[in-house]
Amino acid sequence: MKTILIVDDEKNYLLVLDTLLSDEGYNVITCQDPRQAVKMVEEEQPQLVITDLKMPGLSGIELLKLVKQRRPDLQVIIMTAFGTIETAVEAMREGAYHYILKPFHNEELKLVVKRAIEMSELVTEKSLLSQELSHRLGFEEFVCASGPMKKVASLAEQVAPTRTTVLVQGESGTGKELVARFIHRKSPRSKRSFVAVNCGALTETLLESELFGHEKGAFTGAVSRKKGRFELADNGTLFLDEISNTSEALQIRLLRVLQEQTFERLGGTTPIKVDVRIIAASNQNLRRLVETGAFREDLFYRLNVFVIDIPPLREREDDILPLAEHFLHVFTAEIGKQIRAFSPEVEECLKRYRWPGNVRELKNVIERAVVVCNTGEISIDDLPAELRAKGPSAAAKLPVDFSKPLPQIVEDYERELIREALKRAGGVQARAARILGISPASLQYKLGKYGLQ
Numbered sequence: 047m048k049t050i051l052i053v054d055d056e057k058n059y060l061l062v063l064d065t066l067l068s069d070e071g072y073n074v075i076t077c078q079d080p081r082q083a084v085k086m087v088e089e090e091q092p093q094l095v096i097t098d099l100k101m102p103g104l105s106g107i108e109l110l111k112l113v114k115q116r117r118p119d120l121q122v123i124i125m126t127a128f129g130t131i132e133t134a135v136e137a138m139r140e141g142a143y144h145y146i147l148k149p150f151h152n153e154e155l156k157l158v159v160k161r162a163i164e165m166s167e168l169v170t171e172k173s174l175l176s177q178e179l180s181h182r183l184g185f186e187e188f189v190c191a192s193g194p195m196k197k198v199a200s201l202a203e204q205v206a207p208t209r210t211t212v213l214v215q216g217e218s219g220t221g222k223e224l225v226a227r228f229i230h231r232k233s234p235r236s237k238r239s240f241v242a243v244n245c246g247a248l249t250e251t252l253l254e255s256e257l258f259g260h261e262k263g264a265f266t267g268a269v270s271r272k273k274g275r276f277e278l279a280d281n282g283t284l285f286l287d288e289i290s291n292t293s294e295a296l297q298i299r300l301l302r303v304l305q306e307q308t309f310e311r312l313g314g315t316t317p318i319k320v321d322v323r324i325i326a327a328s329n330q331n332l333r334r335l336v337e338t339g340a341f342r343e344d345l346f347y348r349l350n351v352f353v354i355d356i357p358p359l360r361e362r363e364d365d366i367l368p369l370a371e372h373f374l375h376v377f378t379a380e381i382g383k384q385i386r387a388f389s390p391e392v393e394e395c396l397k398r399y400r401w402p403g404n405v406r407e408l409k410n411v412i413e414r415a416v417v418v419c420n421t422g423e424i425s426i427d428d429l430p431a432e433l434r435a436k437g438p439s440a441a442a443k444l445p446v447d448f449s450k451p452l453p454q455i456v457e458d459y460e461r462e463l464i465r466e467a468l469k470r471a472g473g474v475q476a477r478a479a480r481i482l483g484i485s486p487a488s489l490q491y492k493l494g495k496y497g498l499q
Contacts, residue, residue, distance in 0.1 A: 099126030206232035216356030219406030238282030264313025
């Protein structure tokens with residue numbers, strides 16, 4: 047339901063407009079104080095403001111300027127019983143959508159309001175498209191050359207047209223939010239908001255306020271009403287990242303919203319109904335957390351309707367070079383360098399590395415390489431030390447004595463590789479294990495086997 051804020055110091059006009067526009071299906075809020083109206087624009091987030099021109103304390107033109115400073119996309123209609131060409135021109139110059147004389151014809155006003163709301167939707171759609179373009183330029187391309195990622199893309203396309211709740215699981219940096227945005231983009235909600243919130247980045251109180259909003263005075267520092275992410279995502283998609291980090295109390299509130307699509311702001315008692323598509327994500331296995339009692343079983347089954355598991359980058363080697371080439375193209379354009387490609391040694395090194403940070407780490411590596419590269423090709427020396435340790439040149443430096451039996455050569459070679467990895471890792475065993483592409487437990491066993499502890 048579209049919200050219209052009407053500002054007029056004459057109560058009779060407020061009553062007339064409230065009745066007229068409420069009958070048209072709009073949610074109408076009224077205000078006699080133009081200064082209070084400025085706060086209501088921020089608190090209520092209306093899609094249209096209709097204001098009188100002459101009011102005590104603040105004129106309609108002054109109110110228009112303040113509104114446009116805070117919400118440049120918000121449409122404003124100015125009404126007056128003292129119309130002149132000069133004031134009409136000034137209103138339009140300051141960004142008013144329309145200028146109406148009192149007394150007005152009901153049908154004319156309804157038509158102008160309808161068109162202003164449509165204009166508001168077009169501006170919002172344009173903003174969403176701009177955000178979408180920004181995300182695409184910001185590494186939101188869905189690169190899926192490998193079989194596992196093609197399966198992920200197929201599942202995302204299948205679920206996108208539905209209202210089904212989706213749970214995306216995968217290690218940090220694999221692209222869970224990218225998949226969520228892909229689903230939103232392919233859904234009937236694509237022209238509405240995609241709202242993301244990282245549940246692991248906020249304290250319980252702040253997260254609850256972010257999700258559900260709060261009323262003025264709900265807690266210390268709540269100086270005005272605030273809409274939460276659920277309201278902002280109405281008719282769109284809400285992405286709950288790292289949902290495994292939520293407390294049990296918050297999980298109970300989330301369960302209710304999923305079941306009833308209603309909630310109350312903090313400090314409020316009025317139920318607010320929303321139509322929101324939920325996509326949740328976790329870098330932990332929620333089923334295992336349920337088994338250990340760390341996550342509510344009832345909420346898990348509400349979220350576990352359609353699961354998409356994103357494999358780590360080390361399990362989809364065919365994606366590494368296409369992703370690297372994509373990042374190379376983006377960063378060279380951004381930084382303004384003419385770098386054509388990667389050397390064969392770099393390509394081999396990128397494919398052999400285990401990528402514990404997944405796609406996010408790959409992006410950072412390519413950005414660094416573009417910054418330090420001074421030629422037209424990324425060379426092995428442009429990569430960080432931990433990657434160069436996995437490159438083909440590292441093995442060539444290790445001694446090989448072919449006079450020994452093959453099992454002994456292999457053990458000697460493995461011992462030297464472990465020593466080299468520990469050296470490059472500064473003695474940190476967990477980092478050395480990542481360089482070698484093995485688990486810390488395996489490294490611990492080999493250290494004991496070769497007497498390297």
